[in-house]
Amino acid sequence: MAGTFSKIKSAIRLLRTIDFDKLGKLSEKVDLQKVMEGFSRLDDNQLKGLMKMLNSSGGKKKELPEINGDFYELHLRLSDEDRAIQLKVREFMEREVQPIVNYYWLRDEFPFELVPKFAELNLCGVTYKGYGCPGKSFLMEGIIAMEIARVDSSMATFFGVQSGLAMGSIYMCGSEAQKQEWLPQMQQFQKIGAFGLTEPEVGSGVAGGLTTTAKRTADGWVLNGQKKWIGNAPFADVTIIWARDLDDGEVKGFLVRKDTPGFDVEKIKGKMALRIVQNGLITMKDCVVPESDRLEHANSFKDTARVLQMTRAGVAWMAVGCARGAYENALDYTRKRKQFGKPIAAFQLIQNHLVEMLSNLTAMQSMVFRLSELQDQGLLKDEHASLAKVFCSLRTRDIVSKSREVMGGNGILLDHNVARFVADAEAIYSYEGTKEINSLIVGRAITGFSAFV
Known part of the structure; x- marks a missing residue:
């Protein structure tokens, strides 16, 4: 008996939801008698489920949780200043990069119009002190890399080569004169850098197997060899080249300027990944670099x-x-x-x-x-x-x-x-x-x- 009364109450509530003005039109599309017969065979749980569905339809749209990959709220460990930088980079990437990234990725091209916009962030060389650099923490550098890669890994690679590998080589291994010449301009993206270590036949074994050579002469240093997969190389103003000194067998670093005779860069085509990154195959044939462009403190691997x-x-x-x-x-x-x-x-x-x-x-x-x-x-x-x-x-x-x-x-x-x-x-x-x-x-x-x- 209790089950019968429950069904009657549910049916009454169901009837109250029906707009009888529209019932005539509905009967043209649906066999209402069969529908009601179907209702009569539903048990209490099925009727409750039906009522829940009807009550939710047409009502207020369900509010979903925010999409947030930082599930453990690690950003709460940042200072207010660092959190503001993180959000500034995120907003920049979503506003400036997200709308165009697929276009350039598909075409294997680089969005040069973004370079001055990256400069406006004033975050290049983020961990270095002096030379116009922010002097922030390595933690902040990592968060910036994450925020850029969250939208596009290619642009994160471009930024990482410029800010990390190229500027880092000069900052850690260069003379004061070299730092003064290059770092302020690179920090503002007025000059673009590349980092040449990997070779066509030498990847993982670079520590002891570099085939690119450097020979000291009266005119400076003569470089011979090839480098492969060098990000930014096709348009870089300066490339850090690591070569083995033929005299002492040690690895040394050199600043090779764009358009140096004997220094040729060919863009690598046909990549399936990081297609926005412009990688180069560098060939050096009797490429002469003056002593003033040898990294003063790069004397071994x-x-x-x-x-x-x-x-x-x-x-x-x-x-x-x-x-x-x-x-x-x-x-x-x-x-x-x-x-x-x-x-x-x-x-x-x-x-x-x-x-x-x-x-x-x-x-x-x-x-x-x-x-x-x-x-x-x-x-x-x-x-x-x-x-x-x-x-x-x-x-x-x-x-x-x-x-x-x-x-x-x-x-x-x-x-x-x-x-x-x-x-x-x-x-x-x-x-x-x-x-x-x-x-x-x-x-x-x-x-x-x-x-x-």
Whole structure:
């Protein structure tokens, strides 16, 4: 009896929701008698579900949580000033870069109109003191790298080469005269720099296998050899070239200016990743560099390694940004894309994928945050930076893959952004030391045995 009364009450509430003025038109499309017969066969739980659906339709739109990849609110550990810088970079990337990035990525071209706009941020050479540089923390440098990569990994790479590898080589290894000449102009992007270490036949083995040579003569230094995958090289004003001195066998650094005779740059074409980054194949044939353009304090590969250690943490942050951009785009998509009558974000399997992505992303963010703290405290070791590079680039691969997966076929379209992150993650996985090489650096530190050949 109680169940019968419950059904009657539910039916009355249901009838009250019907607009009888529209009932006539509805009867032309729907067999109302069969509909009511169907209602009579529903149990209490089914009727409650139906009522819930009817009450929610046409009502106030459900407010969804903010899309935020910083799930553990790590930004709360920043000062107000640093948080403002983070948000300034985010706003710049979303306003200036996001609308045009797919256009340039698809065409394998660089948006030169953005260069002066990057200069206006006044954040290049963020950790350096003097020469017009901000003198901020390594933590801030990492957060800037993440925010740029969150929208586009190519622009983060461009910024990282300019601010980190190129300026860093001069800042750490250059003479005072070299710093005064180059750093203020590079800080304002009036001069663009590149970093030439990797060679066509020498990648992971650069420490002991550089084939590019330098020979001291009465006119200065004569460079011969090739460099490959050199970001910014096709349009750089100065390229840092690392070469082996034929006399003492040590690696030395040189400032090679644009249009130097014997210095030729060919743009590398046909890339599937970081397509906005303009990579060059550099060929040097009896390229003469004056002694004044030899980096005064770059006298062995240990000096080169100091620059690489400083920047490797930034690459880990870049991986975090790439992963965060993919995750946030995927989450947004799943909340808008509807299948079977509701957003796919409401399905268990999709939520499981999203939570796995967020778990990895949160672990990555926590790791690089601590990594930069160690760097700011002067405690950073090679193995610290290498472990972060290994873990973050590996987990980024997983996150971008799942981001594409939850988007189905649309995941391979540039319009939805994730396809670009999927491709770019492959480059991040390999550059600044492959996963395998960085693993061996960590392995040597924890076991006491070197597994390098």
